[in-house]
Amino acid sequence: MHAVLFVPAVYLLLLLTPFTTSWWAAGSFLVMDPNQTCKRARWQRGKMADICHNKPGLLNQIAKGVALAQTECQYQFRYRRWNCTTLRRSIKKVMLRDTRETGFVNAIVAAGITFQVTRACTKGEQIGCSCSKRKKKRNKKKHTNPPLPEGDWEWDGCGENIEFGIKKSKDFLDNRYKKRSDMKTLVKLHNYVAGRMAIKNHMRTVCKCHGLSGSCTLKTCTRKMPTFREIGNRLKERFDGAAKVIPGNDGQSFMPEGETIKPPGRVDLVYSEESPTFCEPDSALGSFGTKGRVCNDTSQGEEGCGILCCGRGHKPHNEEVKVNCNCTFKYCCEVHCDVCKVVKKINTCE
Known part of the structure; x- marks a missing residue:
């Protein structure tokens, strides 16, 4: 029986060496040392390089987010033939393809970074952010997700700044793909969005009462993220119903493989290659059987x-x-x- 290994917080999703001949392979590996990752980015420019060079606190939270994602992947896949193990670079080889497993890993990593950065921001870590500021008085006519509570209440001064977490997740994962429109990149970016939406679309409004003797003379509310286990469960459900897609006619989009299949939405996971069975050992596929x-x-x-x-x-x-x-x-x-x-x-x- 092969043991599932839990990955240290320093593991990051990023590039291989510049000598890699496959651009797709270079962009899909899980690199184990963030210092080496940033060394490879030292001559680059852009938001990802800026994080590496100038924001060590943020980079540390991103690393923790990737580790959180990998641990959750191993939990969600603990009963599957491929159990998200990192043993002997299994996950690295799985990420070379564009299967349902790849889609889930990309989504959970984007979610992990978003979650960890948002939580660090809420805790006051020095990563260049502040908590989410909202107007004290609610707008009764405005529809929100999650829905606002009934009755009279005010926003608490500080909520979880999910928008900051999403932005930094994009800066680190998405930014360098902006000018590419090949099929695998489109699928990757779509699954990144699905991972983040599994958090953003399920933020909850939490309220507490203030007053003497348990009275509720003042109610204050704030927005909170779901637990990461809830996020993992939701993405696992999306994995089970993931849609296979093919290139669109315009060369810059994709569409469902079957004409009768509903086009996937932003929250759905997609893939373009069938998964191997993972029944037998195959080192090239990252399968231990x-x-x-x-x-x-x-x-x-x-x-x-x-x-x-x-x-x-x-x-x-x-x-x-x-x-x-x-x-x-x-x-x-x-x-x-x-x-x-x-x-x-x-x-x-x-």
Whole structure:
């Protein structure tokens, strides 16, 4: 069974060396050292280079955002044949293609950077931003997303500045693609937007009351992001329903592969290549196969032995694990437990 590795916060999404012959490959890899990334950008200009050269605090938050995204990818894909592992550069090789998996990784990375930068801004980190300032009095006629609460209330002075997070995510990921319109770039940029919209479209309004003895003489409200787990869940749903697209007739857009398929919206994930099965080891594809993976013999889902084992069958065996047992409460206030060994039945793919 192959272990899922969690990636340090210094991992970043960016370029390979300038000697790479494939422009697409160079723009798709996850580079492990942000210092090396910025060294490669030292002769470049633009917003990404400006972050590297002049904004170390912001660069650090971007790195944390990429690490957050990779951890969430590994959680969301923990039962899939390809589990978003970084072992032996698996994710790097997967990103060379334009599959559904690639689309999800691009979306979750854009979301991770947006989320982390926005949260750092709210916490007062020195990254060149301020919290979101809003008018104290609400405009009853204006439609907003999320909808505004009923009754009399005022905006709190400081909300989560999602627009700043989105802008810095664009500066770091999108900016250098602006003059390109090839198919893979269009798909990449679309999925970046979908990742950010998974946050922006689901901001929630949180209110609290002020007054003596629990009264609500004044209610103040502010906007908050959803949790990153909610964002990951939402993007995983989009991954399951991702649309395959082909180049449009104008050479600067894409359209659904099938005529009866609804054109994807900004929140939908898209891809242009079919995914490999990931059933067998293939170093060129970043696949380790699924032999030895733990599966659930009672499930019909993606973690079930039928799907995860690719029809090869599975083998049950026992595994000894340690658990707390015979726990007693001692006044006051401690709980004492013994450590017991129990045998747990698990199934692994043949």
